[in-house]
Amino acid sequence: MTDLTSLSGRAALVTGASRGIGYGIAACLLGRGASVTITGRKEPELAAAAEALAADAGVDAGRVLAVPGNAGDADHRADAVEQTVARFGSLDVLVNNAGINPQYGPLVDADLGAVSKIFEVNVVAALGFVQQAHRAWLGAHGGSIVNVASVGGLRPTGVIGAYGASKAALIKLTEELAGQLGPGVRVNAVAPAVVKTRFAEALYAHDEDGVAAGYPLKRLGVPQDVAEAVAFLVSDAASWITGETLRIDGGSLVAGRHG
Numbered sequence: 001m002t003d004l005t006s007l008s009g010r011a012a013l014v015t016g017a018s019r020g021i022g023y024g025i026a027a028c029l030l031g032r033g034a035s036v037t038i039t040g041r042k043e044p045e046l047a048a049a050a051e052a053l054a055a056d057a058g059v060d061a062g063r064v065l066a067v068p069g070n071a072g073d074a075d076h077r078a079d080a081v082e083q084t085v086a087r088f089g090s091l092d093v094l095v096n097n098a099g100i101n102p103q104y105g106p107l108v109d110a111d112l113g114a115v116s117k118i119f120e121v122n123v124v125a126a127l128g129f130v131q132q133a134h135r136a137w138l139g140a141h142g143g144s145i146v147n148v149a150s151v152g153g154l155r156p157t158g159v160i161g162a163y164g165a166s167k168a169a170l171i172k173l174t175e176e177l178a179g180q181l182g183p184g185v186r187v188n189a190v191a192p193a194v195v196k197t198r199f200a201e202a203l204y205a206h207d208e209d210g211v212a213a214g215y216p217l218k219r220l221g222v223p224q225d226v227a228e229a230v231a232f233l234v235s236d237a238a239s240w241i242t243g244e245t246l247r248i249d250g251g252s253l254v255a256g257r258h259g
Helices: 020-031 043-057 074-088 112-141 161-181 208-213 223-234
Strands: 011-014 035-040 064-068 093-096 143-148 185-192 245-248
Touching: 011 020, 011 074, 020 035, 020 043, 020 093, 020 143, 020 223, 035 043, 035 074, 043 064, 064 074, 074 112, 093 112, 093 223, 112 143, 112 161, 112 185, 143 161, 143 223, 161 185, 185 223, 223 245
Parallel strands: 011 035, 011 093, 035 064, 093 143, 143 185, 185 245
Antiparallel strands: none
16 A cells, blocks of 8 residues: 655755754654755754754765755755755755744834844745745646744734734745645645744743643644644645645644634
8 A cells, every 4th residue: 555644755845944843844754755955044053953863864864955044045045945956856845944033022112124034034935935946846846835834823922923923924825825836736834833942932931831731732732743744744645735724733722822
């Protein structure tokens, strides 16, 4: 019987993957048989992540490519895509995970430069990666895209409103792209709640047990929770799913929580 979840022979590009959710996604895709390119801003940290990914998966180091750079930089996006196709011979899977959140507090007092930066990285850069990947490979050969959004894009967040608005835009972008790029390219999103990463520490570190108690599943997420969902969505097991945003939130929204 054919294993529809296998990614053997495919090449994936995962942005923002030196740690946290992106690293977990890269590890999961690698474990399913894909070759993986990872990106991140800090070159030493990214190189260490690439080495660890290959070692942990027990695969040849040549199956993991690290391309350092800022997702908001158009030249970096072009370079990451070009290097992926050159190294692996294809680019079948794109996961837009890179994201930032330099703005906290009421939006009426927000620094507009910070807000612009959030949208530049969380939304515009994601579209930029899609454009590059589509021109280089996906448009002619097909494949799958997953955008990492947030439950903050589904409900008001309070103190991280600009981040939530950017993730709402990313969810809408996912739907628009799914309609425009089918049937060859499927485009979906995942919307995690609080996942235990350095990026989200400010949301739970003060009282992890207390925060987790508000979730019906009584725990916070871990990167593997998101990674397994992404691996499913990019596989042939999800071949009739596009334009979907999958909540991965421990039941937070049904419990009335905002994250």
